[in-house]
Amino acid sequence: MPHSSVRSPLPSFSARPELAKRPRGRPRKLPGTEAEGNRRQELMQVAARLFRQRGFDAVTTRDIAAAAGMHSGSPFYHFETKGVLLFAIIQAGMQAAIASQEAVVRSAPAAPVDTLRALVRHHYEVLLGPDSDFIPVMLYEGRCLSTQQQAAITELRKTYEAPWVPVLDALAKDGALAADPALARLMILGALNWSVQWFKPHGPASLSTLTDQALSLFLRTP
Amino acid sequence: MPHSSVRSPLPSFSARPELAKRPRGRPRKLPGTEAEGNRRQELMQVAARLFRQRGFDAVTTRDIAAAAGMHSGSPFYHFETKGVLLFAIIQAGMQAAIASQEAVVRSAPAAPVDTLRALVRHHYEVLLGPDSDFIPVMLYEGRCLSTQQQAAITELRKTYEAPWVPVLDALAKDGALAADPALARLMILGALNWSVQWFKPHGPASLSTLTDQALSLFLRTP
DNA sequence: CCTACCGATCGGTAGG
DNA sequence: CCTACCGATCGGTAGG
Numbered sequence: 001m002p003h004s005s006v007r008s009p010l011p012s013f014s015a016r017p018e019l020a021k022r023p024r025g026r027p028r029k030l031p032g033t034e035a036e037g038n039r040r041q042e043l044m045q046v047a048a049r050l051f052r053q054r055g056f057d058a059v060t061t062r063d064i065a066a067a068a069g070m071h072s073g074s075p076f077y078h079f080e081t082k083g084v085l086l087f088a089i090i091q092a093g094m095q096a097a098i099a100s101q102e103a104v105v106r107s108a109p110a111a112p113v114d115t116l117r118a119l120v121r122h123h124y125e126v127l128l129g130p131d132s133d134f135i136p137v138m139l140y141e142g143r144c145l146s147t148q149q150q151a152a153i154t155e156l157r158k159t160y161e162a163p164w165v166p167v168l169d170a171l172a173k174d175g176a177l178a179a180d181p182a183l184a185r186l187m188i189l190g191a192l193n194w195s196v197q198w199f200k201p202h203g204p205a206s207l208s209t210l211t212d213q214a215l216s217l218f219l220r221t222p
Numbered sequence: 223m224p225h226s227s228v229r230s231p232l233p234s235f236s237a238r239p240e241l242a243k244r245p246r247g248r249p250r251k252l253p254g255t256e257a258e259g260n261r262r263q264e265l266m267q268v269a270a271r272l273f274r275q276r277g278f279d280a281v282t283t284r285d286i287a288a289a290a291g292m293h294s295g296s297p298f299y300h301f302e303t304k305g306v307l308l309f310a311i312i313q314a315g316m317q318a319a320i321a322s323q324e325a326v327v328r329s330a331p332a333a334p335v336d337t338l339r340a341l342v343r344h345h346y347e348v349l350l351g352p353d354s355d356f357i358p359v360m361l362y363e364g365r366c367l368s369t370q371q372q373a374a375i376t377e378l379r380k381t382y383e384a385p386w387v388p389v390l391d392a393l394a395k396d397g398a399l400a401a402d403p404a405l406a407r408l409m410i411l412g413a414l415n416w417s418v419q420w421f422k423p424h425g426p427a428s429l430s431t432l433t434d435q436a437l438s439l440f441l442r443t444p
Numbered sequence: 445c446c447t448a449c450c451g452a453t454c455g456g457t458a459g460g
Numbered sequence: 461c462c463t464a465c466c467g468a469t470c471g472g473t474a475g476g
C-alpha cells in the first residue's frame with residue numbers, strides 16, 4: 001500500500017465493491033499488509049521524535065530510515081516525500097488530540113472552571129506526555145508545510161480550539177477571567193505551548209502542578 | 223576586517239598600541255572600513271529577517287547574499303560560517319535587549335506593578351516592534367547553534383530575565399500574583415513569546431493593548 | 445523494502 | 461567583495 005491516501009492502517013476493501021462481495025477465498029491477511037501499517041506508524045513516530053529534537057530541515061530521510069531500522073530509500077515506499085511524512089504526522093496528531101479532548105470535555109464537570117481545568121490538563125498531556133511528539137512538531141515545524149497543507153492544519157486547529165471559546169467567554173462574564181476572552185485564549189495557549197521549551201519530564205513539576213499553577217495564575221476564583 | 227571577533231563596527235586600534243600612539247599620518251578612513259561595518263550590519267539584518275521568516279536551515283547563504291545585494295560567496299568575507307552569522311545575530315540581539323531593558327527598568331516607577339508593566343511592554347517591543355527580528359530568531363532558531371554557542375546565549379538570557387525575578391517575587395508576596403513566581407515567570411514569558419506566532423502589526427491590537435490585557439490577565443490589582 | 449544511483453543544491457574556498 | 465569552482469550531502473527514483 002505505498003503512498004495510499006487512505007488514513008486507516010488497513011486498506012478499505014469497501015472501496016472496491018467487487019472484493020467486498022467475496023466473503024471467503026480472500027486471504028485472511030494480505031501479504032505485508034499489517035506490517036506495512038506498523039512500519040508506517042513506526043516511521044511517523046521516529047520521524048516525529050527526530051523532527052521535534054532537531055527540526056524538520058535538519059533531519060534527513062536517511063536519519064529517519066536509520067532510526068526505523070531501514071535503508072536509505074525505504075521511507076519513500078511509505079511516504080511520497082519528506083513533506084508528506086511531516087503532514088501525516090501533524091494531521092494524525094491533531095486528529096488524535098481533537099478526539100481525546102472531546103472525550104475529556106464530555107466527561108468533565110459542567111462548571112466553566114472545571115472544564116478549563118480539564119482542557120489545560122489535557123493540553124499539557126498532549127504537549128508533554130510520554131511519546132507525544134506530534135503536537136510539538138505541529139507547533140514548531142508547521143511552517144515547513146506547503147501553503148495548502150498549512151490551510152488544512154489551520155482548520156484542525158480551529159476545531160481543536162473551539163471548545164475553549166465558550167468556556168473562556170463564560171469565565172469572563174463571571175469575572176473570573178479579567179481580559180478579553182479572545183486575547184486571553186492566545187495568551188493562555190501561548191503560556192502552555194511554551195512549556196515545550198523548558199519542561200523536563202523528570203524535573204520537579206508534574207503536569208498536575210503545572211495545571212494548578214496555570215489555573216490560579218489566570219483565574220480569580222473566590 | 224574579515225572574520226574579526228571584535229564586536230564594534232569599527233576596528234579597535236587601542237588593541238594595537240603602536241598604532242594608537244600615532245595621532246596623525248593615519249588615513250582618516252581606512253579603505254573599506256566603514257563600508258565593512260555597514261555591510262556586516264546589513265547582512266545581519268537581512269539574514270535575521272530571512273531566518274525569522276523561513277528558519278535557519280531553510281535559508282541558504284545564497285539567499286542571504288542576494289537579499290544583501292551581494293554575490294554568492296561574499297557573505298563569507300564577513301562571517302566565517304553561516305552558524306557564526308546566526309550567533310552574531312542572536313548575541314547582538316540579546317545584548318541590545320539587555321541594554322534597553324536596563325534603561326526601561328531604571329526609568330520606571332518603583333512599584334512592582336509598574337515595573338512589571340514596563341518589562342512586559344518592553345518585551346513586546348523587542349518581539350514585535352518594527353525591525354526587531356533578532357530576538358524572535360533567538361527564540362525559534364537558537365537550537366541551530368552549537369552547544370557552546372547555546373551556553374553563551376543561555377548566560378545572556380539569564381541576565382535578561384534577572385530583573386523579572388524580584389518583581390514577580392514582590393507581586394507574589396503582595397498577593398497580586400497567585401502562582402509560584404518561578405513558574406509564573408515561565409508562563410508569562412511563554413504567553414508573550416508566543417505572540418510572535420500570531421501577532422499582525424496591522425491587526426486590531428496594539429502593543430499597548432497587549433500589555434494592558436496581559437497585566438490584567440496575570441495580576442489581581444484592587 | 446533493498447540496491448545502486450542521479451541531479452540538484454549547498455556551505456564553503458582559492459585566487460584575485 | 462567577485463569569479464569560478466569543489467566536495468559533500470540530500471531528496472528522490474528505477475528496477476528488482
